[in-house]
Amino acid sequence: MSLSVLLAGGGTAGHVSPLLAIAGDVRFQDPDARIAVLGTPEGLETRLVPEAGFELLTIDKVPMPRRPNGDALRFPGRFRRAVAEVARMLDERSVDVVVGVGGYVSTPAYLAARRTGTPIVVHEANAKPGLANRVGAALTTEDRVGYCFAGTPLKGTQVGMPMRTEIEALDRDEPAQRKAARARLGLEADRATLVVTGGSLGAAALNSAMLGAMQELTDAGLQVLHITGAGKGEELRTAAAAHPHYHVRDYVDGMENAYLAADLLVCRAGAGTVAEVSVAWVPAVYVPLAIGNGEQRLNAAGAVEAGAALLVENAAFTSDWVRGELLPLILDPERLERMRVAAERMRFPTAAARTMTAMAYRAAGVPHPGRAYGPDRWTKHERFYRTGEETA
Structure with missing residues (x-):
């Protein structure tokens, strides 16, 4: 039947x-x-x-x-x-x-x-x-x-969250998977990697803050993959022309590659994103969308409480915050590992x-x-x- x-x-x-x-x-x-x-x-x-x-x-x-x-x-x-x-x-x-x-x-x-x-x-x-x-x-x-x-x-x-098999199958503890993902994205295998994404519609606050801190991020030896959303990244793309390790993309086909590539992820806190990041054990900085009924903040609350993520209000995510808080975090592998372990212990x-x-x-x-x-x-x-x- x-x-x-x-x-x-x-x-x-x-x-x-x-x-x-x-x-x-x-x-x-x-x-x-x-x-x-x-x-x-x-x-x-x-x-x-x-x-x-x-x-x-x-x-x-x-x-x-x-x-x-x-x-x-x-x-x-x-x-x-x-x-x-x-x-x-x-x-x-x-x-x-x-x-x-x-x-x-x-x-x-x-x-x-x-x-x-x-x-x-x-x-x-x-x-x-x-x-x-x-x-x-x-x-x-x-x-x-x-x-x-x-x-x-x-x-x-x-x-x-019901999600694609490719997300549930990825394993950040397998170095070969991470290297292959970075290669698919045109990134270097061994350079500390920050991934920033505002989702399919982009996020103007994230784009603006990252633009203002681009010089300091690349001077620190990082590579950045910034997914801006279709038609939202022209100013970033123009500025990034002088920074070969700052990669601007409208979108990425297969976010599992971005999750594998990232040492740290900056993103909105939509339910699908938080669930996928929690399943993938990616250390994250959530910047909840400032409109709506506050659901994005609540979506991220469990991961933040567990120590797997940080939450920054949209208005507070500025170039100064990126320089003063985000940059030290991405350069601290021990702290990032504690966040990854916390995500694993959540047993999402x-x-x-x-x-x-x-x-x-x-x-x-x-x-x-x-x-x-x-x-x-x-x-x-x-x-x-x-x-x-x-x-x-």
Whole structure:
């Protein structure tokens, strides 16, 4: 019996990436599983879902009005139509389970599932849950809710973040992996390496601070890989022309290489980034995005408390801070090693996509196929223990 699943989420990479990781694991377990993704016509899912080979269904985005106006008057009718549209999809496709990851479309999906009697499974990425997943968790049972970070105020279990196998497999304790990653990125194998990234949209504060401290960083003998985001790095690129060890890139295809290459990482604190960095054991400086509901600060809190990372407010991340705090840190290998060990001791959960897949099968009452994960899908922990068993 093959599973029929509707995965609901989208809009941002923070929703689409874990959704696709779960979808990919379902497809690995059963290539005949019927998998559809529910999104909107405007989000990243319109490109990423078809590229990954999954069917995309869309409904109009119906955001909750923030003030009394014409949108507020139209909202109830639009929202009811969205729920009815998803309920029709569930019935027509005989969907066994709805798996939601949050975002605009998840709330209509959860309510449609409740209307049609379809089991609901929820994954929450952020330490501070959004409205959609608070609704979803209220409509399902504790054993069908997984969240990324310990302390997330939802019933359920910490499962970590569904992510690409390449991230979970990398091992910074293997020098050959690190050297190969640096070679792929055009970096020297043995030079202390700082990686700076503001994510796909870039981060103006990070770019400005690094620009002002570029001379001191390169004079100290460092190499810097600065990932600016598309079209955001022209000023940096112009200045870096005089500094051969300051490398400016719009993006990096395969962030696992950046994680392996970095002795220290400077980045935002989106849920996906914090989870990947925690799994990869990368010493990090988190600069939370200054807007939103404070979720980025909360996402990073566990790693900071454990000693695996530092947190610097966006306004405080200046060229002076880079010179006075960041530069001494990147030049202190003993302190960086203590941060790496702290990250390892966090024991951040891995294989979350598998956990969420198993949760979906149980909720649907469909037998899990139980297909074994081969070496190409092993996490670094599995590779270590299974290789040890084979050579014992």
